[in-house]
Amino acid sequence: MLKLPKLYKMSTLRRSCPSYGESMALKEESDAATAGQSEITRRKFYVAAIYGMWSLIAAALAIPAGIYLLIPPRLRKMPEWVEAGDISELEPREPVEMAFRRNQVDGWKIQSEKSTAWVVKFSPTQVVAFGPQCTHLGCAYHWDDRRKYFLCPCHSSVFSIDGAVISGPAPRALDRFETKLEDGKLLLGRLEMSRGKA
Amino acid sequence: MSWLDHRTGIETAIRNFLYEKIPASSGWHQVFGSIAVFLFLVQAFTGALLAFNYAPTPGEAYNSLRYILTEVTGGRLIRGLHHWGASMLIVVVVLHMTQVFLYGAYKKPREATWMVGVILLLLTMAFGLTGYLLPWDNRAYWGTVVATQIAAHIPLAGPYMSRLLGGESAVGVVTFARFFGLHVLLLPPATGVLIATHVYLVRKHGVAPMPGDEVKPSKKFYPQQAFKDTVAIFAAFVVLFTMAVAVRVPLERLADPTDTTYVPRPDWYFLFLYQTLKFFEGPLAVVGSVVLPGLAVLALLLVPFVDRGQVMRITRRTVAFGMVALALVGWSSLTVAAIVTTPKPDNTVAIDYGAPTDWLGLSPQELAGIGYFREEHCSTCHSLGAKAGASSGPGPDLANVPIKKSAAWMIEHFKHPAAMVPGSSMPAIQLTDAQLNALAAFLLKLTPNNAEALAGAPDFAVQAGLLYQKSNCGSCHQVNGVGMRVGPPLNGLARRRTKTWVIDHFANPQALSPGSFMPSYQFSQREMDNLVAYLFALPD
Numbered sequence: 042m043l044k045l046p047k048l049y050k051m052s053t054l055r056r057s058c059p060s061y062g063e064s065m066a067l068k069e070e071s072d073a074a075t076a077g078q079s080e081i082t083r084r085k086f087y088v089a090a091i092y093g094m095w096s097l098i099a100a101a102l103a104i105p106a107g108i109y110l111l112i113p114p115r116l117r118k119m120p121e122w123v124e125a126g127d128i129s130e131l132e133p134r135e136p137v138e139m140a141f142r143r144n145q146v147d148g149w150k151i152q153s154e155k156s157t158a159w160v161v162k163f164s165p166t167q168v169v170a171f172g173p174q175c176t177h178l179g180c181a182y183h184w185d186d187r188r189k190y191f192l193c194p195c196h197s198s199v200f201s202i203d204g205a206v207i208s209g210p211a212p213r214a215l216d217r218f219e220t221k222l223e224d225g226k227l228l229l230g231r232l233e234m235s236r237g238k239a
Numbered sequence: 240m241s242w243l244d245h246r247t248g249i250e251t252a253i254r255n256f257l258y259e260k261i262p263a264s265s266g267w268h269q270v271f272g273s274i275a276v277f278l279f280l281v282q283a284f285t286g287a288l289l290a291f292n293y294a295p296t297p298g299e300a301y302n303s304l305r306y307i308l309t310e311v312t313g314g315r316l317i318r319g320l321h322h323w324g325a326s327m328l329i330v331v332v333v334l335h336m337t338q339v340f341l342y343g344a345y346k347k348p349r350e351a352t353w354m355v356g357v358i359l360l361l362l363t364m365a366f367g368l369t370g371y372l373l374p375w376d377n378r379a380y381w382g383t384v385v386a387t388q389i390a391a392h393i394p395l396a397g398p399y400m401s402r403l404l405g406g407e408s409a410v411g412v413v414t415f416a417r418f419f420g421l422h423v424l425l426l427p428p429a430t431g432v433l434i435a436t437h438v439y440l441v442r443k444h445g446v447a448p449m450p451g452d453e454v455k456p457s458k459k460f461y462p463q464q465a466f467k468d469t470v471a472i473f474a475a476f477v478v479l480f481t482m483a484v485a486v487r488v489p490l491e492r493l494a495d496p497t498d499t500t501y502v503p504r505p506d507w508y509f510l511f512l513y514q515t516l517k518f519f520e521g522p523l524a525v526v527g528s529v530v531l532p533g534l535a536v537l538a539l540l541l542v543p544f545v546d547r548g549q550v551m552r553i554t555r556r557t558v559a560f561g562m563v564a565l566a567l568v569g570w571s572s573l574t575v576a577a578i579v580t581t582p583k584p585d586n587t588v589a590i591d592y593g594a595p596t597d598w599l600g601l602s603p604q605e606l607a608g609i610g611y612f613r614e615e616h617c618s619t620c621h622s623l624g625a626k627a628g629a630s631s632g633p634g635p636d637l638a639n640v641p642i643k644k645s646a647a648w649m650i651e652h653f654k655h656p657a658a659m660v661p662g663s664s665m666p667a668i669q670l671t672d673a674q675l676n677a678l679a680a681f682l683l684k685l686t687p688n689n690a691e692a693l694a695g696a697p698d699f700a701v702q703a704g705l706l707y708q709k710s711n712c713g714s715c716h717q718v719n720g721v722g723m724r725v726g727p728p729l730n731g732l733a734r735r736r737t738k739t740w741v742i743d744h745f746a747n748p749q750a751l752s753p754g755s756f757m758p759s760y761q762f763s764q765r766e767m768d769n770l771v772a773y774l775f776a777l778p779d
Contacts, residue, residue, distance in 0.1 A: 084462060087462035087463060087465070087466040088462050090466055090469065090470070091462060091465055091466055091469045094469050094470070094472075094473040095469065097473070098472070098473065098476050101476070101480060102281070102284060105313045105316050105317060106284070106288055106313075106317070108312050108313040109288055109311060109312060109313040109314060109316075109317050110288070110291065112312040112313070113312075114306070114310040114311045114312065115310055115312065115688075148292070148303070148306060149292075149294070149299075149302045149303045149305065149306030149310075150302070
């Protein structure tokens, strides 16, 4: 966009740039004789109007652009429950990685994607499903069956069976899916961000 | 002098630029060039914004543009600015040329400035032509088919031209990539360089003086002429912004190369060329498509070499005025003729795919429910998904009710409002059970997310839903998985049959489907239009 310099006071110009100032000074004197006060007021008005109108144009373009880029698009699809699988056969307190397909909204696309969750059955009515990514930097972690904890291979974050951080750089416990049980089948909803380390 | 100026000289440069000497006669008539540069920058800015949410391949392009229009906040405004900005740029460039032409400002030594300007006009048109394809809807596709065919008819160069545009066999992925590449990669820098050259030449020769200017003292560009330019730019921007907000840019359905009913039509500023083509038939066609436009461009380029007389007062340039008037009459009569003689598309119902089309996922019964909601004026007291804080009528907002009631509860409530909700002042609704059922079915579908889109369902579809329900089509046919499967499901009808077939089939089903036991239906023209348009719009 065109940039307009401030209206320089003639005195400043004369001081800082001698040659320019001299020529302007001559002109200024001859102008002053003929034009007088009204010329100065008119000049001030022009400059103010130029700044004002360009500011309005800049705002009318920048504000919609900011809204367009920063405000998340309105989501018109309702979140849905997806079936992760049968959990009636699972051993209690034995984490299992379950794979399922879910529809992911990605911009203008809705794609059916393979997704996984680490599912732990604590009792027939209490089942927890953890999101498959470490809360540190998003690596895929796994269940260490010998040591009985979740271990992330990237930076050695360690999580307990209920998702709490035991050691390593992970800032918070494992994220959990919303869960629902229907006839021994596990249904998963949104992945919810965990808060805190436990 | 500031620190920055010592290092970069930027302030001196800007000051030198702004304190340019201009002739005493300069004024309001010289603002168009500045507006054109401004509009070009607006196009570059909004174009870049659109590209941030746009996938430049056929099919994906259409879906991503729909996403911009229906889901991205402010997307409709940005697209509106880009769309109307293109039209406005053409208008302003032509006005700029007209002013220069009328004043004879192209005369020696300013011939090169004028010729660069002519090339800039051609580039502006090339932007319009290539940008037209990018939404990849039916309008874009068929318009481009015609444009690439014209290019293919150029004598000698035709086959190379069409190969260059990737349109050798048909308009497809290659053509699309070429047009996109031209529109965003090649044309913008080319235009930028030529604008710079144009402005450089203007500065080199100075703004063209009028007779009499030599005895008057010259003026400075800043601030008086800069003020006039700014006012003009501001006015143009206000018009552009208003159009972008108020005038909807339609998006038609996805490009369909098999559509045999579509009448292609270019954007308004190319209509005169489109009409010219109609006057030349057979081997002469090339005259209308290539020879005449080529001669016109040549004539424009040679203007400064033909008119070599002294600079005259504008009031004495009668020949120039005559030629502008002639061009204006010629252009507008060709454009009007094109609008008048092009047949209207046969389907009078047009769906705007630039708006959410959630209503296409409803069952016909639920669509009919919207019809009853409108006929009974329910919206006088009930809003549908009003924004938080907006004042609502006396009744509750039906998209934001905390607990959904069952259909049975609603129907009872429609019949005896006060019996279900003590103290309710709602009047009883006088509709049949089937109609109340439809109304309840629609209300059950409402969520805060879809309320606005459903409430905005187009009238033709709602009327079609009402007719569908009245005629009991659902006892034999299925739409969106609802209804019986005695007859064929109606989704995907557009792929299987033509509109004429369907219309004839309503009148006499057995003539077209022997053995069918569908009764014949006598619909009015209006009803038939609505129903067929709705059935053909259904998702596959």
